Amino acid sequence: MPEGKIIKALSGFYYVADEGQIIQCRGRGVFRKQKVTPLVGDTVIYQAENPTDGYIMEIKERQNELVRPPISNVDQAILVFSAAEPDFSTSLLDRFLVLVESKNIAPIICISKMDLLEPEDEKRIHEYADQYRAIGYDVILTSSLEVAGVSELMPFLRGKISVFAGQSGVGKSSLLNVLDPSLNLKTNIISSHLGRGKHTTRHVELIDLGDGLLADTPGFSSLEFTEIEAEELPGCFPEIRERSSECKFRGCLHVKEPKCAVKHGVEIGEIQKYRYEHYLQFLEEIKDRKPRY
């Protein structure tokens, strides 16, 4: 039986791409019984009834899966944060980075709407960009309005499944429209009284772009650390992860332990203070989480 990849899920149908053909498939009843839902991104075995319709028979093992947005086998996430409207927030960026790192998805940071900044604010964003680059992240600064920087994203897409993630209204769909104008995706006018958008993009679909597949997702709706344990958190901050082995105590959580290499790193300015503060804040959140049964 042939194999393909689900590139879109809509109204109970799964659109399976196989060598340029799209086959509209239904899931087998057995998936519903096993409570398995095929996801966009899944590699599947399907049975074709005719050249355009078929059934999904089997889902191949997933490399990873996200619940919201519902998608699997993601290689990397392009985290889109606007420089303004809404304002840039390292706290929110770090939250997204942790969520992505915990799923073993490689993050790429894209700071959008650079055209909106006054020179002094622009300087501040450049400083942040350099600080995140120093941690080891790729940071791209873009303006869809002025069509600046956007093409720097292209080389990252090749051969990968990528998702665009970020708050509503940061300009994800606008970026995609610049990357491929033929997509003609709907974009959103931010409602002025709330200062934030309302998720114009609703369903998940993988599109061919830059020799890769990319999903314009409705964004991560849950930004809570429900699936991350306290011991895992240091591993989600590369600069903390790197120094952990030099701490006196194994399993050091870098809070009040003596001879902690991470706290030392903060003191001598090798670790940004705000990053460490976010780490402590997230750790509290995880510890305060009610146990789930």
Ligand SMILES: Nc1nc2c(ncn2[C@@H]2O[C@H](COP(=O)(O)OP(=O)(O)OP(=O)(O)O)[C@@H](O)[C@H]2O)c(=O)[nH]1
């Ligand atoms: N000045 C400026 N405005 C932009 C830029 N990119 C997007 N916008 C505006 O920001 C608003 C939101 O853009 P979208 O592309 O719809 O944002 P989105 O991230 O796809 O939003 P959701 O689909 O709701 O998650 C629109 O009014 C865009 O015109 C930019 O580079 N510069």
Ligand SMILES: [Mg+2]
């Ligand atoms: Mg959108």
Ligand SMILES: [Zn+2]
């Ligand atoms: Zn430590």
